[in-house]
Amino acid sequence: MNAELNTIELSESKKTITPSVEVESNISGSVAVLEALIAENVQTIFGYPGGAIMPIYDALYDYTNKLEHILVRHEQGSIHAAQGFARTSGKVGVVFATSGPGATNLVTGLADAMIDSTPLVCITGQVFAHLLGTDAFQETDIINITTPVTKWNYQITDATEIPHVLAKAFYIAKTGRPGPVLIDITKNAQLQKFNYNGYKKCNHIRSYRPKPIVRKEYIEQAAQLINQAKKPFVIFGQGVILGKAEKEFTQFIEKGGIPSAWTIMGMSAIPTTHPLGVGMLGMHGNYAPNVLTNECDVLIAIGMRFDDRVTGRLDKYAKQAQIIHFDIDPAEIDKNVKTTIPVWGDCKETLPLLTQLIEKKNHNAWLQQFRELEKKEIEKVIHDELNPKDETMTMGEVIKTINELTNGNAIIVTDVGQHQMVACRYAKMNHSKSNITSGGLGTMGFGLPAAIGAKYGDTKKTVIAIIGDGGIQMTIQELGTIMQFNIDVKILILNNQFLGMVRQWQQLFHEKRYSFVNITSPDYVQVAKGYGIIGSSISKREDLKTALQNMLQHNGSYLLEVMVGKENNVFPMVPQGKGVAEIVLTKEEI
Amino acid sequence: MKQEYTITIYTENQIGLLNRIAIIFSRRKISIESFNTSPTESDSVYRFTIVINETEDVVKKLCKQIEKQVEVLKAYYNTNDEIVWQEMGLFKVPADIIAAKVPVERLLREYGAKAVVIRNDYIVFETTGHREEIEKLINALEPYGLIEFVRSARVAIIKNSKGFHDKLKEFEKSEPAEELIENEFLNQQEEVFSM
Numbered sequence: 001m002n003a004e005l006n007t008i009e010l011s012e013s014k015k016t017i018t019p020s021v022e023v024e025s026n027i028s029g030s031v032a033v034l035e036a037l038i039a040e041n042v043q044t045i046f047g048y049p050g051g052a053i054m055p056i057y058d059a060l061y062d063y064t065n066k067l068e069h070i071l072v073r074h075e076q077g078s079i080h081a082a083q084g085f086a087r088t089s090g091k092v093g094v095v096f097a098t099s100g101p102g103a104t105n106l107v108t109g110l111a112d113a114m115i116d117s118t119p120l121v122c123i124t125g126q127v128f129a130h131l132l133g134t135d136a137f138q139e140t141d142i143i144n145i146t147t148p149v150t151k152w153n154y155q156i157t158d159a160t161e162i163p164h165v166l167a168k169a170f171y172i173a174k175t176g177r178p179g180p181v182l183i184d185i186t187k188n189a190q191l192q193k194f195n196y197n198g199y200k201k202c203n204h205i206r207s208y209r210p211k212p213i214v215r216k217e218y219i220e221q222a223a224q225l226i227n228q229a230k231k232p233f234v235i236f237g238q239g240v241i242l243g244k245a246e247k248e249f250t251q252f253i254e255k256g257g258i259p260s261a262w263t264i265m266g267m268s269a270i271p272t273t274h275p276l277g278v279g280m281l282g283m284h285g286n287y288a289p290n291v292l293t294n295e296c297d298v299l300i301a302i303g304m305r306f307d308d309r310v311t312g313r314l315d316k317y318a319k320q321a322q323i324i325h326f327d328i329d330p331a332e333i334d335k336n337v338k339t340t341i342p343v344w345g346d347c348k349e350t351l352p353l354l355t356q357l358i359e360k361k362n363h364n365a366w367l368q369q370f371r372e373l374e375k376k377e378i379e380k381v382i383h384d385e386l387n388p389k390d391e392t393m394t395m396g397e398v399i400k401t402i403n404e405l406t407n408g409n410a411i412i413v414t415d416v417g418q419h420q421m422v423a424c425r426y427a428k429m430n431h432s433k434s435n436i437t438s439g440g441l442g443t444m445g446f447g448l449p450a451a452i453g454a455k456y457g458d459t460k461k462t463v464i465a466i467i468g469d470g471g472i473q474m475t476i477q478e479l480g481t482i483m484q485f486n487i488d489v490k491i492l493i494l495n496n497q498f499l500g501m502v503r504q505w506q507q508l509f510h511e512k513r514y515s516f517v518n519i520t521s522p523d524y525v526q527v528a529k530g531y532g533i534i535g536s537s538i539s540k541r542e543d544l545k546t547a548l549q550n551m552l553q554h555n556g557s558y559l560l561e562v563m564v565g566k567e568n569n570v571f572p573m574v575p576q577g578k579g580v581a582e583i584v585l586t587k588e589e590i
Numbered sequence: 591m592k593q594e595y596t597i598t599i600y601t602e603n604q605i606g607l608l609n610r611i612a613i614i615f616s617r618r619k620i621s622i623e624s625f626n627t628s629p630t631e632s633d634s635v636y637r638f639t640i641v642i643n644e645t646e647d648v649v650k651k652l653c654k655q656i657e658k659q660v661e662v663l664k665a666y667y668n669t670n671d672e673i674v675w676q677e678m679g680l681f682k683v684p685a686d687i688i689a690a691k692v693p694v695e696r697l698l699r700e701y702g703a704k705a706v707v708i709r710n711d712y713i714v715f716e717t718t719g720h721r722e723e724i725e726k727l728i729n730a731l732e733p734y735g736l737i738e739f740v741r742s743a744r745v746a747i748i749k750n751s752k753g754f755h756d757k758l759k760e761f762e763k764s765e766p767a768e769e770l771i772e773n774e775f776l777n778q779q780e781e782v783f784s785m
Contacts, residue, residue, distance in 0.1 A: 132773060153606070155606075206765045370753050
């Protein structure tokens with residue numbers, strides 16, 4: 001080890017070191033990494049050690065009073081947990097992983113965080129700098145692998161770079177449109193001692209403009225359009241939550257009296273019971289906002305990106321409307337839907353300017369149109385989903401019962417599939433950042449680890465992970481993390497014994513050719529028991545309320561499996577290739 | 591309608607940025623006709639010149655995605671009439687045939703070419719111009735046993751770029767660039783202990 005340090009220091013001595021400003025001490029790159037995290041106010045790290053990141057873990061051994069490290073069971077779990085943490089806390093999630101397989105296991109989570117704009121800083125160990133490109137043990141070119149799925153990434157081969165590169169990493173991850181950053185640190189840089197000048201937070205990078213300049217003339221034009229509108233309609237996404245602009249947003253819609261619908265990622269920015277809230281957009285969203293998208297005269301999109309699951313067929317999307325698009329990311333303007341008026345900027349700044357300029361109004365007749373269509377949806381879909389007549393339970397009634405018991409105050413983390421759509425359609429949410437789900441990437445296996453992180457991000461609230469029988473089996477090993485760290489997560493498995501969403505499509509669009517959607521499950525209660533987690537499984541309606549009550553009242557983690565109808569479908573649905581107004585309420589209409 | 595667009599990107603000098611920019615095209619399965627990197631009039635700013643065949647709508651969106659990259663300062667796209675552009679071709683041909691059958695001087699004059707190297711066994715010509723002009727010379731030399739041909743990427747100057755030049759100068763004055771740090775250890779494989 002000494003020989004190694006000597007050579008590294010030798011090469012170091014060739015470099016000129018700028019004189020110390022504040023702290024002058026000789027520390028290792030690994031210590032500098034941890035000092036950076038502390039300076040960035042990081043308290044929790046989700047990670048997994050390995051050969052190439054051992055020096056950082058060695059340094060961490062002396063920092064356990066300042067930094068909490070959650071040892072996951074798979075690196076994918078660490079990054080989803082960090083995502084859950086970032087989403088409930090509004091802070092940057094931090095991940096440690098080793099080189100090679102440790103780093104490649106982060107890729108799914110990076111892609112998920114990239115598409116859902118989640119701020120993360122992932123630190124991966126890398127083989128010694130002199131071994132780069134030699135196919136060394138556990139060497140993988142993680143910088144190039146992760147380039148398309150990171151907002152920024154960088155490889156450090158020299159410890160002197162660590163403080164300012166990490167400062168940049170945090171700054172880039174959380175500013176502008178947030179996103180994941182990966183910093184790869186070679187082992188020699190972790191070991192290398194260098195003259196530490198203290199940590200300076202980054203607040204500017206010369207080539208990086210996190211916020212576009214707000215152009216007042218566009219806000220004025222937007223206000224004018226809104227003031228003239230007879231049928232204005234607001235559709236909003238996660239931008240409102242990421243911009244911490246829930247209050248500004250509410251003031252805007254309330255002054256304008258404008259019906260507002262959320263995307264799956266925007267859900268919970270306003271309480272789901274808000275009088276101007278008209279439900280969720282999208283393929284399995286609510287009937288009224290989808291249909292009336294094609295009837296409004298001014299469509300005001302705020303912090304959303306017109307995903308294809310929201311727009312359906314673009315040539316049949318809001319063609320009659322004038323479109324105002326608020327976004328912090330200029331690349332989103334006109335990307336999918338042509339905008340009449342683009343309003344670049346942070347909605348926390350732009351919305352108050354707009355609110356000032358709009359007239360106080362109500363659009364009761366127009367709002368009533370939403371309520372009328374809602375009645376139709378209740379009658380044809382919602383009523384039976386929440387109050388089923390036959391014996392088998394529906395996912396909807398489970399969510400309804402949760403609403404009764406939590407009164408909308410829990411954080412709902414979902415996985416991906418039918419249960420996700422049902423949860424997002426029916427869950428009541430009173431507080432922002434209550435809906436944690438994989439929206440853009442649709443990552444099965446997200447739910448359980450994300451719930452772990454969600455709990456660390458907001459320790460005061462109840463966290464319920466609602467997961468299907470497919471998704472739970474993708475990351476079920478994280479029960480071990482829950483066991484080891486006593487994490488109070490309520491795990492609710494909605495088991496329909498199928499990969500339900502794929503089965504639904506096979507039923508509707510592939511002549512019921514059920515190709516590999518029939519999935520078996522282990523005895524989840526026994527599995528949970530093996531991990532020291534109490535669990536139960538129910539299949540009768542009369543047990544539902546008590547079982548959920550037991551789960552919620554239990555002090556600590558709990559697993560509840562609810563057997564639901566095998567071939568229930570999620571409706572309404574905008575079939576692929578159809579316009580939003582072609583949304584159907586029943587399978588007979590397809 | 592698809593047509594030739596030249597994209598000019600001003601960037602920081604950063605390892606990996608080339609890949610970040612290249613994958614914006616490959617992700618959408620767009621073929622790059624020509625790709626050049628170059629310094630600019632400003633010491634720390636680099637310039638990419640990329641030629642693709644696409645519709646304006648697509649090119650515009652590509653430029654926005656490129657500008658989104660942290661180390662990119664600005665991306666412009668231009669049609670061919672908005673730029674002054676050149677490509678260079680090098681041609682290696684057998685000396686004996688050229689000397690015997692083709693009057694070298696006529697070739698040089700006709701195609702605006704220059705003989706870069708004249709040896710007993712071969713001659714290397716160079717020509718600079720638009721792609722069609724270079725291609726003409728290929729056609730002329732083909733019958734005489736063209737040994738090797740290579741064409742450079744396009745370099746282009748935007749006709750109407752004065753405003754940006756001033757901004758660039760001002761930008762560089764206001765803040766120095768970060769130093770580029772390369773891997774200093776690659777040749778130390780035998781000196782350093784590893785586990």
